[in-house]
Amino acid sequence: MTNTFRCDIIALSVRGNDGKPQLDRKEFAMSKKIDYRKKYICVLDIETANFIDDAIAYDVGFVIADRKGNIYEKRSLMIAEMFLDNAEMMKSAYYAEKLPSYWKDFAKGERTMVSITTARKILYKLMKLYRVTDVFAYNASFDLNGLNRTIRYLTKSEIRYFFPYGTEIHCIWNMACQTILQQKSYFRFALENGLVKENGNLMTSAESAYRYICKDKGFTESHTGLEDVEIETAILAKCYAQHKKMNTEIYRACWNLPQKNFKNFAETY
Numbered sequence: 001m002t003n004t005f006r007c008d009i010i011a012l013s014v015r016g017n018d019g020k021p022q023l024d025r026k027e028f029a030m031s032k033k034i035d036y037r038k039k040y041i042c043v044l045d046i047e048t049a050n051f052i053d054d055a056i057a058y059d060v061g062f063v064i065a066d067r068k069g070n071i072y073e074k075r076s077l078m079i080a081e082m083f084l085d086n087a088e089m090m091k092s093a094y095y096a097e098k099l100p101s102y103w104k105d106f107a108k109g110e111r112t113m114v115s116i117t118t119a120r121k122i123l124y125k126l127m128k129l130y131r132v133t134d135v136f137a138y139n140a141s142f143d144l145n146g147l148n149r150t151i152r153y154l155t156k157s158e159i160r161y162f163f164p165y166g167t168e169i170h171c172i173w174n175m176a177c178q179t180i181l182q183q184k185s186y187f188r189f190a191l192e193n194g195l196v197k198e199n200g201n202l203m204t205s206a207e208s209a210y211r212y213i214c215k216d217k218g219f220t221e222s223h224t225g226l227e228d229v230e231i232e233t234a235i236l237a238k239c240y241a242q243h244k245k246m247n248t249e250i251y252r253a254c255w256n257l258p259q260k261n262f263k264n265f266a267e268t269y
Contacts, residue, residue: 034129036131039066039067040064040065040066040072040130040131041065041135041136042063042065042123042126042127042132042135042136043063043065043135043137043232043233044060044123044135044137044143044225045061045062045229045232046146046147046225047059047093047095047224048094048146049082049089049093049094049096050092051092052094055146055149056082056089056146056150056153057147058079058082058083058086058093059076059077059079059102059225060075060079060119060147060225061074061075061076061227061229062074062225062229063075063230063233064126064127064132065233067236067237067240068237068240069233069234069236069237069238073126073130075112075123075126075226076105076110076224076226077112077114077122078111078112078113078114079113079116079119079150079154080114080115081154082154083113095223095224101224116150116155117151117155120151120159124164133166133167134167135163135167136170136172136232136248137170137171137172137232138171138172138176138228139173140169140171140172140173140174140250141252144162144163144250147162147163148160150162170248171250171251171254172206172232172236173204173254173255174246174247174248174249174250174251174254175246175248176204176209176239177254177255177257178239178246178257179244179246180212180235181204181258182257187258187261187262187269188265190262191266191269193217195208195211200263201255201259202258202262204254204258205221206232207220207221210234210235213234213235
């Protein structure tokens with residue numbers, strides 16, 4: 001178990017002619033050591049190329065964690081079809097300047113390159129091993145739609161859905177906007193550290209939330225899948241630590257939840 005922010009890539013073998021994840025002997029032995037009294041979750045993030053409404057994932061990062069923020073497994077997966085066969089599309093990546101660092105990390109063994117279907121099998125296998133049924137992402141709508149779109153595009157719709165049937169998808173962004181980003185101490189932190197947009201709206205990004213919970217005014221989000229997942233796991237843990245009832249479903253307008261209270265606070269600050 002670890003909650004450190006260092007990449008630790010361990011590729012899992014994938015077996016079974018039916019395409020379903022199966023545990024080998026080593027993984028079966030691992031399952032005997034897992035404390036199944038705990039509730040395990042998956043936290044995931046993707047980086048994409050192409051237009052925002054038609055985004056295709058080239059980087060899938062995820063962890064198996066618990067709600068306290070403890071991390072048990074990490075994976076950083078470069079999607080081979082994108083890096084090797086879609087050079088033109090990759091030029092449109094929003095964070096294209098970071099692409100050379102992927103190859104450096106790959107050469108050092110810090111990232112794994114796999115096909116989109118193998119990425120899916122690796123995720124399935126770890127979800128099965130840890131009995132995970134719940135997946136969290138900071139902007140879950142973007143990640144869910146992006147992964148479904150990616151697997152349909154790269155498999156020519158042979159596979160249409162990325163996650164196992166019955167997986168519950170939860171949005172950390174919505175959770176944060178109901179809890180930590182509603183706090184007066186965050187309102188004060190935002191006013192004092194430039195986390196307010198030109199139109200007067202409070203910033204609610206993962207980067208802003210992480211700056212607040214760690215009191216790190218200069219923190220800059222990496223915008224690489226696994227590294228972003230690690231900060232989003234910390235945000236998730238902070239939300240659950242508030243012991244407040246939350247709606248964890250996808251709500252694309254969640255950014256608006258703290259705005260009224262923030263503007264009332266700002267008027268008297």
